Amino acid sequence: xxxxxxxxxxxxxxxxxxxxAAMLVRLLVREGAEIRVIMTxxxxxxxxxxxxxxxxxxxxxxEFSNPENGSWNSHVSLGVWADALLIAPATANTIxxxxxxxxxxxxxxxxxxxxxxxxVAPAMDVDMFRHPSTVRNxxxxxxxxxxxxEPSSGELASGLDGKGxxxxxxxxxxxxxxxxxxxxxxxxxxxxxxxxxxxxxDPVRFVSNYSSGKMGYALADELARRGAEVLLVSGPxxxxxxxxxxxxxxxxxxxxxxxxSVELFPECDAAVMAAAVADFTPATTLSRKIxxxxxxxxxxxxxxxxxxxxxxxxxAGQVVAGFALETDNETENAVKKLNDKHLDFIVxxxxxxxxxxxxxxxxxxxxxxxxxxxxHFDLKxxxxxxxxIIDKLVTYFHEKDK
Ligand code: CTP
Numbered sequence: 001x002x003x004x005x006x007x008x009x010x011x012x013x014x015x016x017x018x019x020x021a022a023m024l025v026r027l028l029v030r031e032g033a034e035i036r037v038i039m040t041x042x043x044x045x046x047x048x049x050x051x052x053x054x055x056x057x058x059x060x061x062x063e064f065s066n067p068e069n070g071s072w073n074s075h076v077s078l079g080v081w082a083d084a085l086l087i088a089p090a091t092a093n094t095i096x097x098x099x100x101x102x103x104x105x106x107x108x109x110x111x112x113x114x115x116x117x118x119x120v121a122p123a124m125d126v127d128m129f130r131h132p133s134t135v136r137n138x139x140x141x142x143x144x145x146x147x148x149x150e151p152s153s154g155e156l157a158s159g160l161d162g163k164g165x166x167x168x169x170x171x172x173x174x175x176x177x178x179x180x181x182x183x184x185x186x187x188x189x190x191x192x193x194x195x196x197x198x199x200x201x202d203p204v205r206f207v208s209n210y211s212s213g214k215m216g217y218a219l220a221d222e223l224a225r226r227g228a229e230v231l232l233v234s235g236p237x238x239x240x241x242x243x244x245x246x247x248x249x250x251x252x253x254x255x256x257x258x259x260x261s262v263e264l265f266p267e268c269d270a271a272v273m274a275a276a277v278a279d280f281t282p283a284t285t286l287s288r289k290i291x292x293x294x295x296x297x298x299x300x301x302x303x304x305x306x307x308x309x310x311x312x313x314x315x316a317g318q319v320v321a322g323f324a325l326e327t328d329n330e331t332e333n334a335v336k337k338l339n340d341k342h343l344d345f346i347v348x349x350x351x352x353x354x355x356x357x358x359x360x361x362x363x364x365x366x367x368x369x370x371x372x373x374x375x376h377f378d379l380k381x382x383x384x385x386x387x388x389i390i391d392k393l394v395t396y397f398h399e400k401d402k
Contacts, residue, residue: 002177004032004184009078009114011087011107012052013094014042016157017123017166022047024088024169025055031173036061036078038107040094064106073106079113084180087111088149089123089166092134098146099137117179121149121172126162149175184394186227191268192220193261193275193306195235197254201298202286209276213237215323215363216274218386220246223272226390231268233260235275254278254303261306262313270319270393273307311342319344319396321389327351335368344396345369347389355379367392 008028012021025035035056039049041063049060061073079085087094087107094107098120103109111118120141128134129151138148149172153163167175194216198206217239220232224243232241232248235257241248249264251257254277265271280300290296307322314320322343324334327350334348348366349356356364356379364379365388377388 002031002182003028003173003180004182005186006033006083006180006183007081008033008035008176009082009085009110010035010037010056011085011090011094011110012037012039012043012047013087013089013091013107014040014045015089015091015123015166016046017089018043018046020166020169021088022051022055024086024172025052027169027173028176029056031177036081038062038078038110040105040107042091042093061106064109075103075106075109076113078110079115082114082116083183084116084119084176085111085114086119086121086172086176088119088121088172090120092122092124092128092131092137095120095122095134095137095141099140117145117147119147119149119172119176119179121166122151122164123166124151124164125156125158126160126164129162129164147175147179181225182394183227184397185223185390188223188227188269188397189229189231189267190223190393191231191233191261191264191271192216192223193233193235193257193271193273193277194220195237195239196276197235197257197278197303198252199254199278199281199303200252200285201282202288202290204289207278207280207282207298207300209278211235211237211276213239214361214382215385216272217241218382219272219274219389222383222386222390226394231264233257233264233275235277254281254306258304258306258309262309265310265313265318266315268318269397270321271310272389272393273310273320273322275306276325277306278303305341307343308341314342319393321393322346324348325351330366331368331374334366338368338370343370345392353379365389 037052037056037060039062053060065072097108149167152165154165195213196208196211198208200206220230221243224230224245230246232246281303283299283301310320320343324337326333330350334346338346353364355362363385365377367375
């Protein structure tokens with residue numbers, strides 16, 4: 001269900017391809033989207049509002065108001081409600097109206113009010129499609145950031161052969177799904193740990209590691225983009241979350257990260273442990289700078305394992321995901337961590353893979369889960385890696401919501 005919970009307006013205009021809009025709406029509903037259909041008066045000549053209302057499970061909107069009862073179909077409210085506006089089929093006339101910014105019918109007025117991404121799937125005869133006016137109008141739409149789903153070539157209703165056939169509904173749905181961010185984390189609260197920790201030796205020195213925090217921040221942003229409320233418990237890094245709804249809790253040491261995580265986890269649905277927590281901390285922290293550099297010994301104590309603590313605290317329905325950065329016996333070590341820490345899944349990156357690990361903008365991961373499944377992924381930038389990891393997390397949410 002790639003469009004679960006998405007609000008999509010399907011605009012249908014007066015083209016012979018309007019019959020394809022019925023299948024399109026059916027597929028969008030199957031992908032979990034909530035649909036409102038707006039038809040232009042001319043579209044009603046090609047397909048009945050009854051068919052479209054039945055498939056979309058909602059009355060079709062055509063006019064600005066209903067003279068029978070005085071109710072108003074607010075293009076402004078529709079424009080705000082929608083996560084996407086898809087006009088399929090889009091005639092040369094509607095495209096011209098959009099390019100000119102006219103508001104002569106409910107669909108055109110809604111286009112002007114829409115705050116969401118707009119997609120048009122043109123359908124017309126070959127000569128209309130290549131007419132300089134249409135070419136110019138489509139260029140204008142593209143310049144406005146409107147996505148034009150190119151028509152395909154083939155036999156047209158006119159009997160002519162050429163470009164102008166509306167793209168097939170399956171392709172349009174794939175296109176739309178690829179460009180709309182899923183809303184599949186809405187209503188969920190997630191804890192993400194990120195970055196290194198600094199374990200102070202004295203006021204100017206600390207024990208730490210090379211973690212940049214990039215992976216954890218990418219995960220927090222991806223979760224927030226997909227609708228989750230995110231609590232990002234972050235060690236000291238030079239990053240800021242991109243998404244405004246990520247709440248960042250700054251910590252410095254492993255002990256501080258432990259306390260914040262253990263306190264926040266009970267209110268969360270999931271925890272993604274991306275931090276590279278220092279494994280050791282100086283047994284004592286000196287309040288004055290060390291001056292004696294002869295015979296220097298630094299007694300260290302192990303830090304608390306935060307992932308293991310959350311794995312132990314986990315209630316039914318809560319998900320805990322961990323990371324493992326390995327140089328040898330990757331699978332064996334990672335699966336051991338997965339089991340020892342009671343994680344639901346573990347994301348492994350090998351320091352032997354070029355482009356993976358600390359500091360890079362890219363990562364190459366393998367995911368092992370507690371059910372014994374393994375998924376390998378290609379080298380990708382950390383934003384795309386975050387998508388793969390959150391896709392995995394979401395499968396647990398759906399399992400729980402069943
Ligand atoms: N982790 C943690 N708290 C720690 C150490 C690790 O929460 N004190 C988490 C990390 O965030 C990561 C996972 O545990 O999700 C694995 O971290 P890693 O350092 O690879 O594992 P360790 O258990 O420390 O094992 P080792 O250093 O021996 O490889």
